[in-house]
Amino acid sequence: MESPPQAERPYAPPSSSPTLMDQKEKLFPARFFFVLSAILAVCGVLSFFIDHAVSGHLAVHPHEFQFVVGDVKKLVALSEVFGHGTGVIMVVLAVFALDLANRWKVGLLLGTAFGAGLMANVAKFFGIARYRPHAFDFSLPIWESFYQWFPFMNWLTQDELRQSALQSFPSGHSATAAGLCVGLCFLYPHARWYFLLVAALACFQRVVFRMHFPSDVFLGAALGMATATILLTYGRLPELVAWAESKIRKAKATG
DSSP: OOOOOOOOOOOOOOOOOOOHHHHHHTTOOHHHHHHHHHHHHHHHHHHTTTHHHHHHHHTSTTSSOTTOOHHHHHHHHHGGGGGSHHHHHHHHHHHHHHOGGGGGGHHHHHHHHHHHHHHHHHHHHHSEEEOOGGGSOTTSOGGGGEEEEOGGGGTTTOGGGGSGGGBOSSOHHHHHHHHHHHHHHHHOGGGHHHHHHHHHHHHHHHHHTTSSOHHHHHHHHHHHHHHHHHHHHTSSHHHHHHHHHHHHHHHHHHO
């Protein structure tokens, strides 16, 4: 006796397994950081109108706002390490030592922090040289703080361009701090407001201690945050780190 023919089922494509970025996208608010970087960029442009007033006030002894004293001053001063290369290494080592589950993902932090800082240095080199506030004569109008366009064209022939006093725009520390902040938010999204606060303190330190004008800091942070977010959402950084992590774990297991 023949069995009745079975009804033909519609074809359903196999479901794909979620990637690392698919899993992280639920927790990592990439759109938030893109919007925030755009806001910072607008603030940076508008800050050109207050650069002279703010940094000129700080040029008067004792070189800090009156409310930045005592332990608050120490807190602001120590916040610089969040945007410094050595400080980034210390943060990465702390994550490596304390978070065993994510210790091999520290490449994300190195990539976002140093990638953001590198972009700021490229902007310095191919953009415009600018005096730092501590080296600028505030009897001059603020546009006189800009020294020369495309400094790379005269980098080897002009000693002035190789001096730190002409490397104000944009702020590399602010870009590095913003990049590190984005990387930490990617790994620990539940604590992103704390990382944003520390990054903001690092940026504030650059202004208060007359290393950068407010516009340098805003635009540096915007550049660093946008760079780090792009690396995590459109770049291959998470996949590269995941591949390296799998190789390391496999080598440890077989070795």
